[in-house]
Amino acid sequence: MNQGMLQKAIPYYEQVQQTIKERIFNGVYEPGDRLYEVQIAREFAISRSPVREAIRTLINEGLLIMDDKSQIYVYEPSLKDVYEIYECRVALESTAVALVAQKASEDQILQLEKTLSDSASAIKKGEKEEMACLNAKFHELIIDFSDNMRLKKLVNELKSLTNYYRFLNLEGEDRPNVIYKGHFDIFQAIKERNPEKASQKLKEHTHDDLENLVNLLNHKRER
Amino acid sequence: MNQGMLQKAIPYYEQVQQTIKERIFNGVYEPGDRLYEVQIAREFAISRSPVREAIRTLINEGLLIMDDKSQIYVYEPSLKDVYEIYECRVALESTAVALVAQKASEDQILQLEKTLSDSASAIKKGEKEEMACLNAKFHELIIDFSDNMRLKKLVNELKSLTNYYRFLNLEGEDRPNVIYKGHFDIFQAIKERNPEKASQKLKEHTHDDLENLVNLLNHKRER
């Protein structure tokens, strides 16, 4: 009885949008790849209209870009882009964490604490997948608890633009512990109800992330 | 010889997008109004396809919203939305101004100063139109000088969402002078190369704006 509710059929353009997005995140489409309306339409055995709409939406999200000849490519962040995106994320997330430090409920603080301790045990067991997941959750919880839907949306969009690099988060010199320490400091500041400190710690933590990422990218480029 | 360059014909969907946006800003379409693809297509004597694409784009920008029945309405910010948008703007703009305080060139600082003094004389002459324009310019310069395209784009999108209320900026108790003072303090901090102070002053200034706006909205609502 599916809760007495029938699901509205999901229109093609939405399904296509989701699928393309997943393919970008999964690396099926790689940065710089060109996409063709007709080809995608043929592949799904539908007309070009829904495909066009899906592409338009993804262009607006920034995951696809259109050149002056209306050709569509998968977004490929330049180094400058990466810096700019991080700058924006720091701005938004540090605001979020300050809000959380001010008004988080006790229960919410407990949730953060639990995520942290789960994270610690994942590190001990060396479960990379789990670690990445919990780290993401920590950030997500903070954004959620800031209770600002628009901020959440903006951060998510920014994150998806560097999603391409998400594998690199945990690589590098002793990253798991460094990240854990960063999160721990942030949590501590929240628990102390110290917005400025929380904000500051998050800025430092994110800066670490950026620096690590840029280092790894440079290494890759040299090889 | 038009600089030897021919302009590519602007596609319909872009023109329509621009037109709809202007109409929203000019109040031709009011918040909450429903829009119809067919009607707009008929009006411009074109097919629905370009209209659909224009609408999709505007939905992604947030100026139009689509309900669960695929009906299109002009975005009508709730009070909570207004707060959230301002929170995001403060986050981004205060970051921008801190960057400017760090790395603005002397010439850029002069531009800010000139805008301020123009603003002062506009106040003396009571030129409301000019005042609004210069105030906007002040903020825009700061964003530009922060040299972060993505930040600029985000702020512009957020601003357009409350564009509906732009008339109210200058109404209220002695607003022009309060705003001028706010901008002056920000400028001062930039000139002193004091990022924290600049950031702080901008936060206070924007908070004033928000408070004033909310007051006026409440008054309106009571009447």
Add this chain to the structure above:
DNA sequence: TTTATGTCGTCTGTCGACAGCCCACATGAT
């Protein structure tokens, strides 16, 4: 009068078709 059923019009989602543009390749002239 109130409820139930049927019909109509309108709006959105999708389709297939066509025209214009751009590019690559080929053909021909120098």
Add this chain to the structure above:
DNA sequence: ATCATGTGGGCTGTCGACAGACGACATAAA
């Protein structure tokens, strides 16, 4: 060989048409 001119194929922008969904109104049944 090099450059100019065709020529063809592929891709995007736009169009007009149809089907399904939804609501309004009317009509019929209680």
